[in-house]
Amino acid sequence: MNDNRKEIIRLLKQSEGNPVSGQEIGEKLGITRAMVWKYIRALRKEGYDIRSSPKIGYTLDAYPDRIDSDELGKVLRTSLIGTDIRYYSELGSTNNTAREIAAKVTEGTVVIAETQTNGRGRLGTEWQSASGGVWVSLILKPSIPLENVSKITLVVGIAVTNALRALNVDAHVKWPNDVLVKGKKICGILTEVSAEVEKVDHIILGIGINANVKLSDLKDEIRKNSTSIANELGKTIDRTTFLADLFYELEQQYIRFKTKQFTDIVDEWINLSDTIGKEVKITTPNKIIEGKAVGITERGALVVIDRNGNRQEIIAGSCRYSN
Ligand code: BTN
Helix, strand or coil, rough: CCHHHHHHHHHHCCCCCCCCCCHHHHHHHHHCCCHHHHHHHHHHHHHCCEEEEEECCCEEEEEECCCCCCHHHHCCCCCCCCCCCCEEEEECCCCHHHHHHHHHHCCCCCEEEEECCCCCCCCCCCCCCEEEEEEEEEEEEECEEHHHHHHHHHHHHHHHHHHHHHHCCCEEEECCCEEEEECEEEEEEEEEEEEEEEEEEEEEEEEEEEECCCCCHHHHHHHCCCCCCHHCCCCCCCCCHHHHHHHHHHHHHHHHHHHHHHHHHHHHHHHCCCCCCCEEEECCCCCEEEEEEEEEECCCCCEEECCCCEEEEEEECCCEEEC
16 A cells, blocks of 8 residues: 555544544645545545545544554564564465575564465364454574473463453463463464474464454354454454554563573463363373373473373373363
8 A cells, every 4th residue: 555545544543533634634644635535535445434524524434454564563562573574465374484484584573464375273284264363473583492392382372362361352371372262262373493403493483363253254163162352352353453462462471481480481371271170181193191281390391190190291282171
């Protein structure tokens, strides 16, 4: 979108439903009223619902639900996460694009797409990525050993949960990396690592949040266990503002991860957890463990007391709740 059109939208949004005259817009932009009118017509064609009242001015009644990456850059309160934003209307998978560019970009770069045609979930599953979601991949380059990567996934789960709770969505983390609301999935996290000789080169953290996704757009088998922010709140959210808040949370948690004891993070994760205290069935590549989830270790492993009363520590796997 050209700068004048963007500026007109900014002015109309700023006036919060009050009309802004063509003259005022023209003066602010240094263009004629006729030019303002030309831009208003172009914006209407792009889906902006702009009412024009003779002698009063223009009012923005509704606008297309799109992430505004320029606006996001302006409202960010971070110094690392999101300082380089790669925004696309459509991608195969933001994780794939992030992986392609990871070596060339700085830490904290994010890849965002309005829709994904090949969104990927954990364990080779498909991730349905209709419009209205927050589909984002974050590139981090921490100097940590490979075994510490699962800790970062827990950190991201905390950040997403806090960002959702700030909207009054009652979110909880489910081990290893889902976020649930009343038992239904609202977010999944896909962590992918590139490492050399046990040392991390970069980590791609793919975060998928059903923000304004219409549940009716999801396949039946996914829909029955899913929810969205819009579904929980009964209204859609401004995804641009939400992303700025999410990046802020992610940065705070990442700084804490790098500077503080991991026990602080474990305590917060347990506080936000949906999993601790539940009967679980954990599947790993070489075994299945059934029992009660009782905690998280210093290494970021889930602690399960199995059916024989033995303590098991699981660093990676998938988790189902029993009964
Ligand atoms: C899961 O719960 O299985 C993980 C889902 C992760 C989905 C996100 S959406 C953004 C990023 N790009 C992808 O292709 N997947 C992740």
